[in-house]
Ligand code: HEC
């Protein structure tokens with residue numbers, strides 16, 4: 453009796469499986485799941501999900517040099533989301549930066565990168581977004597002041613700053629390299645932060661990934677340049693950094709810690725490897741290193757004393773750091789960058805590394821704004837930039853003062 457019951461249940465399950473396999477939903481589950489992964493690769497949540505809020509309901513405020521913009525509600529809500537957006541319209545958002553009804557979107561939605569995404573991948577992302585719980589949440593995305601709030605001017609911006617078109621594989625490179633390029637230039641939109649900007653806020657693509665400033669952070673050069681970039685990192689170092697937020701050189705902070713937390717820690721191993729392959733292969737010939745300031749310079753003398761007192765316990769007296777806990781400061785690309793914004797910022801405001809599955813509670817860097825003057829911060833950062841093989845321009849107290857003011861706003 454019991455056996456017969458089990459057989460009956462088994463048969464019913466089989467029937468259910470068979471039905472599912474034949475119905476179109478089976479296909480669309482794969483499509484949706486693929487779309488979910490691609491949305492993670494593209495880190496859509498960064499701008500479309502408020503911390504602790506409903507997924508993709510929008511409202512994340514982005515600070516740009518021109519004013520504020522907010523990420524749209526991209527749940528399938530009919531009134532306030534993209535429930536009425538067709539696949540063709542979604543394709544236009546991603547590929548052309550054109551909103552539903554033909555208006556121009558602001559480049560804060562990184563369509564200048566997403567234009568590289570294939571039609572098939574966009575269809576999967578669209579299927580995923582349309583499968584989400586609709587959230588009724590009206591978001592006014594355009595919070596810019598006049599005249600920047602006028603969307604018409606964006607056609608000029610696009611003409612100057614936007615190259616529309618899908619990624620075209622380079623036949624002279626490996627499949628891995630091309631996959632890496634597709635991710636970095638497209639969904640990964642790494643250039644949004646790592647490429648310097650022109651005066652209109654467009655990417656200066658002659659200097660692709662050579663370091664950019666955003667919201668008082670400096671996103672360093674991530675080309676294979678050996679001194680300012682990550683040329684001395686192996687593929688495994690790059691993979692470890694993107695997967696766990698830390699490697700033997702550095703620990704990710706700020707916007708990069710968020711990128712790792714929401715996006716790259718979830719990437720497939722093959723995609724991490726592809727991105728590492730690509731990043732190891734791009735770059736410019738290393739510019740000759742400047743000479744470091746002499747250790748007898750009064751700024752270095754004072755900076756050395758502050759370093760010994762306040763910093764060396766964690767970063768070690770030789771700047772070697774402790775792998776995966778305290779970043780190495782000796783020969784670190786960020787320390788040698790022309791732009792010291794992140795260094796000053798981290799010393800003033802401290803920083804908490806992101807939590808990843810691999811390292812659930814990250815170590816943190818204390819804030820020194822309350823007990824180091826602008827002059828002290830300038831001196832200790834100048835010391836770090838000119839010790840243990842580092843060489844970079846001195847930092848002025850006025851640069852520290854400006855950032856201190858910006859951070860306290
Ligand atoms: C760096 C921030 C940022 C990221 C990352 C981002 N978006 Fe956006 N997105 C925005 C902003 C800001 C707007 C509103 C732009 C405007 O109003 O001009 C927007 C608008 C949109 C719209 C148009 C909504 C509408 O109602 O017209 C869609 C669709 C969209 N994003 C999808 C995505 C998808 C899919 C991803 C990930 C692949 C993504 N976005 C990643 C910032 C971002």
Ligand code: HEC
Nearest residue numbers: 640642645669670671672702703704705707708785786794
């Ligand atoms: C939202 C802005 C943003 C985006 C998008 C972004 N990064 Fe970053 N990235 C940063 C910042 C800021 C830093 C510096 C972090 C620090 O000082 O710890 C950084 C640091 C890095 C570093 C370490 C460099 C070093 O010298 O220590 C690597 C590698 C890196 N990013 C790779 C990437 C890749 C690959 C992508 C695209 C998949 C990407 N980033 C996307 C902002 C960003």
Ligand code: HEC
Nearest residue numbers: 703704705762763766779786795798803804805815816817
């Ligand atoms: C209690 C330990 C501790 C002390 C003391 C400390 N730091 Fe840090 N520091 C850290 C940690 C941890 C990080 C990584 C933070 C993160 O990932 O967000 C860090 C990050 C940094 C970075 C960014 C490095 C990079 O590549 O991302 C710089 C620069 C830095 N510290 C300089 C200093 C200076 C200068 C002092 C002294 C004024 C100092 N630190 C004191 C723990 C410390």
